[in-house]
Each structure stands twice: as C-alpha cells, then as structure tokens.
Amino acid sequence: MTSSAITIESLTRRYGSRRGVENINLSIPPGSLYGFLGPNGAGKTTAIRVLLGFLRPTSGRATVLGLDCWSQSARIKHDVGAIPGDLRLWPWLTGRSALALFGRIRGRDIRRRGEELAEELSLDLSVPVRKMSRGTRQKLGLVLCMAHQPRVLILDEPTTALDPLVQDRLRGILRRLAAGGVTAFFSSHTLSEVEDLCERIAIVREGRIVADSTLDALKQQAHHEVFIRWAPGGAPHQAPPFLSLSVHTPECWRGRLSGPVGPLVRFLGECRVDDVRIARPDLEEIFARYYENAPPERGRP
Amino acid sequence: MNLGPINIGLVQRSLREVIWTTLVLALISGTVSGLLAYALPRVQARFMQRNFIPPGVRQFRDAIFGFDSTGSSVSDIAFALAWSHPIVIALLAAHAIIVCTRTLAAEVERGTVDVLLALPVSRARLFFSETAAWLLTAAVLLGAVYAGSWTGARFIPPEHRPDFGRLLMVLCNLSLVYGVIGATAMLGGVLTDRRVRAVLATIILTIGSVLINFLYTLDPSLEFTKHLRFLSVLDYYRPVRMLMEGAWPLRDMAILGGAIVALWTAALAVLSRRDVTTT
Numbered sequence: 277m278t279s280s281a282i283t284i285e286s287l288t289r290r291y292g293s294r295r296g297v298e299n300i301n302l303s304i305p306p307g308s309l310y311g312f313l314g315p316n317g318a319g320k321t322t323a324i325r326v327l328l329g330f331l332r333p334t335s336g337r338a339t340v341l342g343l344d345c346w347s348q349s350a351r352i353k354h355d356v357g358a359i360p361g362d363l364r365l366w367p368w369l370t371g372r373s374a375l376a377l378f379g380r381i382r383g384r385d386i387r388r389r390g391e392e393l394a395e396e397l398s399l400d401l402s403v404p405v406r407k408m409s410r411g412t413r414q415k416l417g418l419v420l421c422m423a424h425q426p427r428v429l430i431l432d433e434p435t436t437a438l439d440p441l442v443q444d445r446l447r448g449i450l451r452r453l454a455a456g457g458v459t460a461f462f463s464s465h466t467l468s469e470v471e472d473l474c475e476r477i478a479i480v481r482e483g484r485i486v487a488d489s490t491l492d493a494l495k496q497q498a499h500h501e502v503f504i505r506w507a508p509g510g511a512p513h514q515a516p517p518f519l520s521l522s523v524h525t526p527e528c529w530r531g532r533l534s535g536p537v538g539p540l541v542r543f544l545g546e547c548r549v550d551d552v553r554i555a556r557p558d559l560e561e562i563f564a565r566y567y568e569n570a571p572p573e574r575g576r577p
Numbered sequence: 578m579n580l581g582p583i584n585i586g587l588v589q590r591s592l593r594e595v596i597w598t599t600l601v602l603a604l605i606s607g608t609v610s611g612l613l614a615y616a617l618p619r620v621q622a623r624f625m626q627r628n629f630i631p632p633g634v635r636q637f638r639d640a641i642f643g644f645d646s647t648g649s650s651v652s653d654i655a656f657a658l659a660w661s662h663p664i665v666i667a668l669l670a671a672h673a674i675i676v677c678t679r680t681l682a683a684e685v686e687r688g689t690v691d692v693l694l695a696l697p698v699s700r701a702r703l704f705f706s707e708t709a710a711w712l713l714t715a716a717v718l719l720g721a722v723y724a725g726s727w728t729g730a731r732f733i734p735p736e737h738r739p740d741f742g743r744l745l746m747v748l749c750n751l752s753l754v755y756g757v758i759g760a761t762a763m764l765g766g767v768l769t770d771r772r773v774r775a776v777l778a779t780i781i782l783t784i785g786s787v788l789i790n791f792l793y794t795l796d797p798s799l800e801f802t803k804h805l806r807f808l809s810v811l812d813y814y815r816p817v818r819m820l821m822e823g824a825w826p827l828r829d830m831a832i833l834g835g836a837i838v839a840l841w842t843a844a845l846a847v848l849s850r851r852d853v854t855t856t
Contacts, residue, residue, distance in 0.1 A: 291854075330694055330853040353697035360695070362855075364688030368593060381586030381696050383578045421695075 280339075281306040281428050281459035282327065287336035289322050296322035298483040299336070304461060304476075306427075309454050311474035312463040313563060319483040320463040321361055324432050327461075328358055340428055354382070357421035361432040361463075363414055371401030371416050378420050390423035396449060397442055411437040418446065422453070429453070431462035435469055447473050467560050479566050486566050495556045498565070500533040502540065503553040510548030516540075582705040584698050591710030595676050599714040606668045606718060607725035613659035614729025618737040621655040637795070649821050656739040657817035659726060660747050666787075669755045672718050674779050677762035680707045681848060682772040688855050700849045708841070711759060719755065723748050743823050747816045750826055753833035754814045758783055760840035767848040770855075786810050810836075 282304040289296035297319040304310045314320050325331040326338050329349025338345040340352045365374065375390040394401050399415040408416065414437050421429065429450070435443045450460050450473060464470050470477055471491065479487040487494060502519060505528045515521050518539055521531035533540055537554060544552060557565075578585045638658065649657075659665070680703070684690035693703070723744070730738045761782055765775035790809035792802040806812045813829035 325854065328695055330691075332850075332852060350697055350699035350702070353695060356695075358695040360688075360691035360855075362688060363692070365692060366590070366594070366689055377586055377590060378696070379586075380578055380589065381584055381698060417692075420692075 280304055281341060282461055283339045285337045287326060287338055288334045289326055289331055290334045295483045300485045302478060302488065304459060306459050307454055307457045308459055308476060309450060309474045310461045311470035311477035312461060312480065313465065313467065313470055313477055314480035315465055318480045320480055321432055324430055324463060327430055355427040356430060357424065357426035358430040359417045359421045359432060359434050361436070363417040365405045365413060365416065367406035369405045370403060371399060374416060374420060375423060382424055384424060386423040389425060390419050393419045393422055397445055411439060414438055415442060427458060429458060429460040431460065433464055434462055435466060443469065467563050479563065481566060494562055498557050498562050500537065501555045501557055502531055502533045504529045504549060505551040507548035507550045512547055516543050582702055583709045584702050584706045587698060587703060587706035588710045591707055592713065594679065595710065595714055598675055599672065599717055602668055602672045603718045603721035606665060607721035609664050609668065610659060610722045610725030611729035613662055614656065614726040615732050617655035617659050618651055618733050621651045622737060625651055649817055652737045652739045653817055653820040655737065656726065656744065657820055660751060660816045661814065665722060669718065670758050670783055673755055673759035674762045674776055676711050676714055677759045678766040678772050678775040680704065680763065680766055681853065682766045682769055682775045685770040685853065685855055686772050690853055691855055694853060701845060704845050704848050715755060719748060719752050739820060740823065743820050746819045746825055750814050750819065750830060753830055753837065754810045756837040757810050757833055760837045760844065764840050764844040767844045767851065
C-alpha cells in the first residue's frame with residue numbers, strides 16, 4: 277500500500293545529449309488535482325511519457341499507485357486514464373464503436389459510463405472520428421480516458437481545443453472525481469485553468485522543477501504588489517529598504533514589497549496617504565517570474 | 578478481453594484496419610493465380626508439342642525455379658511457374674509489408690500510438706495480437722491464391738491438372754517465404770518511427786534477396802553470387818521439385834521457419850524495450 281498516487285524520485289530522462297527532465301521529484305497524494313506547469317519544451321510531456329511507460333527513465337524511478345511505470349506499465353493502466361497532448365484516434369472509429377472497442381480491450385463494459393460522460397460533455401457518439409473537429413475529438417478522448425473509472429488521470433493539456441463551456445464542465449467533472457478519491461495530474465500552459473482547478477502545482481523549467489507547492493503557499497512566497505497615491509505634498513523623499521519601486525513620482529509610488537506587510541503599514545501610518553493597494557500577484561505573474569531570465573529553449577523531441 | 582497472450586479487442590482493431598486491403602489483394606491474387614493456372618498449362622503444352630523451348634526462356638525459367646526442370650511434366654512446370662510468378666510474389670510481399678509495418682511505425686507516424694500504449698496491454702501482448710491479426714489476414718490471402726489456382730485448373734484438360742495435395746505443399750512453403758518477408762517488415766516497423774523507411778528497407782531486402790537467387794543462374798560469371806544464394810528466400814522455395822517429387826522440403830521449410838522465428842523474436846524484443854515518442 278502506498279500513500280502517494282504518483283511518485284517521481286530523482287527522475288532524469290535524456291534524449292542522447294539533449295535534456296528531457298533532470299532530477300525531478302514529485303509526490304502526489306490520492307484525490308488531489310495536481311497541475312504541472314511549464315512552457316512548451318520544458319519537459320512536461322517527457323515526464324508524462326515516463327509515467328505512462330512510453331519512455332524508460334535514464335535514471336531515477338516513477339511509480340503510479342505503487343507500481344513501477346516502466347516494468348509494470350500494463351498493470352498500472354487498468355487504473356489509469358490518459359489523454360495525450362495531441363490526441364489522434366483511428367479515423368474509422370465512431371464514439372460509440374470506440375467505447376465498445378476500448379471496453380473489449382480493457383475487458384470491461386464501459387459503454388454506460390461513457391455515454392453518461394458524453395452527454396455531460398455534449399458529445400455526439402455517432403459521428404465518425406474522421407469527421408470530428410479537433411475539439412470534438414478531444415471530448416471523445418476525455419470520455420475514453422474516464423469511462424473505465426480510473427483511480428488516476430494523467431492529462432496532457434486536456435482542455436486544448438475545448439470551448440469555454442466544455443472546459444467548465446470538464447473542471448466540474450474533475451472536481452467531482454477528485455472528491456471521490458481520483459487523482460488528476462494534468463499539464464498545462466493555460467495558467468488560469470490550473471489556478472482555477474488545482475490545489476497544488478509544480479512548475480517545470482528546462483527540465484527541472486523550480487516550484488512544487490500549493491497555490492496559496494506560492495502566493496505567500498511571492499512579493500506583494502504595492503500602489504500608493506500620496507496626498508499633495510505627502511510623498512516621503514526616500515523609499516524604505518523593503519520597497520523596491522518601479523514608479524516613483526511625487527503623486528504615486530508603484531513597486532514590490534519584500535517581506536511581511538507590517539513594516540509597510542507602519543511606514544504609511546507616518547505619511548499622508550490618499551490611497552493604497554497591496555495585492556498578491558496572481559498565478560500568471562508568479563509563473564512569469566519563474567521564467568524570467570530563462571535562456572531560450574533548445575529544440576527537443 | 579484476453580485469449581492467452583492475445584487481446585481480442587486489439588485483434589479486432591487490427592483486422593478492421595487491414596481487412597479491405599487484404600480483401601482487395603486477395604481478390605487480385607486469386608484472380609491472377611486463377612488466370613495463370615488456366616493459361617500457363619496451355620502455353621507450356623504448346624511449347625512441348627513443338628518440342629522447343631527458346632534457350633533464354635529455359636534459362637529464365639530455371640532461374641525462377643532454382644532447379645533444372647528438364648523432364649518435368651506440363652502441369653509441374655506450368656503450376657510451378659504460376660506459384661513463383663513475380664506478380665503473385667509481389668502481391669504477397671505487398672500485403673506482408675503493408676500489414677506488418679503498422680506496428681509501430683505507422684502508429685507512431687499518425688500519432689495513434691499514444692492512445693494504443695495508454696491501454697492496459699503489455700507491448701508483448703500488443704505484438705502477439707498484431708501477429709494474430711496478420712496471420713488471419715495471411716490465411717485469407719494465401720487461401721485466395723490456392724483457391725484461384727484450384728479454380729483455374731477446373732478449366733484445363735484433366736491431364737494438365739496438378740496434384741492438389743502437392744500444391745498444398747507448395748502453399749505451405751510459399752507461406753513461409755511470405756512469413757519471412759512479413760517478419761522482416763515487422764522488425765523494420767519496430768526499429769523505426771517512419772513507416773516509409775520500414776517499407777523501403779523491406780522492399781530493398783526482398784528485391785536484393787530475389788536478385789541474388791537469379792543472378793548466378795542468369796550469369797554464371799558472377800561467381801560471388803553463388804556463395805550468397807543462401808541469403809535468398811527463393812533459394813528455399815522450389816515449387817517444381819515439390820510438384821515433381823511430392824516430397825516435403827523439410828530442410829528448406831525449417832530454415833525459413835527459423836528465419837521467421839528469429840526475425841519475429843528480434844522484433845518483439847525491440848518493441849518491448851524501445852522508447853516511444855511521437856513528437
């Protein structure tokens with residue numbers, strides 16, 4: 277019995293001399309919605325391919341539900357639903373025949389659950405894949421990866437090509453599944469959906485994890501954004517050391533606060549202030565900061 | 578649902594993918610085989626009535642047979658020619674290459690491998706299932722060749738008809754030749770992510786193998802080809818001898834069978850160990 281649904285220990289995967297992921301560690305508890313963030317080429321898909329047993333780790337280990345992702349890959353997939361970043365299905369399938377076929381391959385009837393999910397995602401199961409738009413194909417992929425009621429979902433940019441309404445429904449489904457104990461590990465570069473859905477995120481940059489935390493904790497670590505409008509003649513001559521300013525005029529200051537808010541409040545108490553705003557940055561800004569000064573990406577498989 | 582090492586769902590999927598190709602090729606192969614069975618005995622009988630076969634034709638014929646066919650009957654020669662005719666061999670090779678390069682090269686190329694490998698089936702089971710689907714379609718194709726020959730022979734004089742029991746031996750031997758081409762294509766298909774590479778490699782190896790068999794017979798001055806003939810699949814396929822002597826070519830069949838097992842096992846080992854990427 278394992279306490280983590282997904283565990284990655286010192287995982288490195290290289291493509292010859294090129295980097296894939298480098299010494300990453302993750303532990304994802306059951307029932308969590310876990311976001312895996314990073315720009316294209318950062319290593320998200322490589323990590324997912326290792327989890328799905330497509331790639332053998334160069335070093336380190338990855339397990340899902342306590343089973344090794346390379347040597348016990350087939351067993352793992354009984355309890356895993358996965359959708360690739362660029363979903364392609366056999367063109368002769370229809371939604372209905374896909375449910376029947378995948379059920380036969382999995383050795384269980386997934387049609388009823390699949391039809392329920394299709395209804396929820398507004399998917400017409402009678403349309404052949406070759407006539408489906410990318411978004412419709414993505415919906416079918418989502419139905420197929422959830423219809424067998426997996427314990428772990430591994431989703432590589434699952435909302436790609438989905439319209440906002442369906443994205444919202446998918447979020448609802450994922451929240452409901454997570455409440456029932458299903459673990460969802462999903463990669464994205466759409467920060468807003470991760471911010472909206474995930475309790476915990478990891479940010480990957482150049483194959484390395486540069487942050488692995490809850491969203492709240494990440495926001496706590498981040499600098500506050502400060503805006504101060506001074507009353508006429510109220511602006512001090514010099515900014516305190518905990519405030520680094522990007523705008524510095526006699527009328528207003530704008531900048532970042534280092535450390536807790538208390539010293540700033542005390543400082544402002546001694547000045548004549550017209551208006552003040554102290555805000556934590558949203559995830560978008562945190563994400564951008566983690567990528568600040570990152571060197572350009574090299575081409576990778 | 579699994580049947581031993583085979584997943585029935587995967588077999589159905591593979592059959593769905595190749596059934597039309599198989600049926601079209603089977604129809605063409607059966608028709609060609611039938612026409613050859615109908616026409617060649619007449620042509621051969623005419624040659625024999627005149628008691629003259631142009632030297633070039635005899636040399637070419639013996640190159641195809643890999644065997645001195647002097648003294649054989651009309652039906653032996655005609656049906657041996659029909660069963661080693663380049664069109665028949667090419668159609669069989671085309672089927673083997675089309676079906677057997679699907680795993681993994683075609684799946685990687687069109688991106689469906691991500692969905693395929695996300696299913697709870699080991700790569701070995703996937704390979705066994707693909708092989709089962711291949712063998713089923715191969716049975717249809719080879720059956721069509723035999724049925725074509727049998728049907729064509731209905732329309733020729735009884736004295737020119739072959740011994741259909743001996744023709745079954747030829748069918749078994751030809752199936753093993755077909756199997757070697759298919760197993761080579763399977764190995765090519767798992768070694769590369771580009772189907773065109775697997776197809777080209779198999780075509781080049783097949784044509785090279787056939788040429789080796791012909792070259793020495795057509796031009797004995799090419800001494801080195803004599804020592805390379807063992808590399809040719811056709812060196813282990815002598816329909817005229819089977820039709821004449823009625824003896825199973827056990828050594829030839831064992832060598833072809835061994836080659837199939839070796840190539841197939843190598844393909845399985847590569848597939849089980851290789852990394853899979855689509856981007």
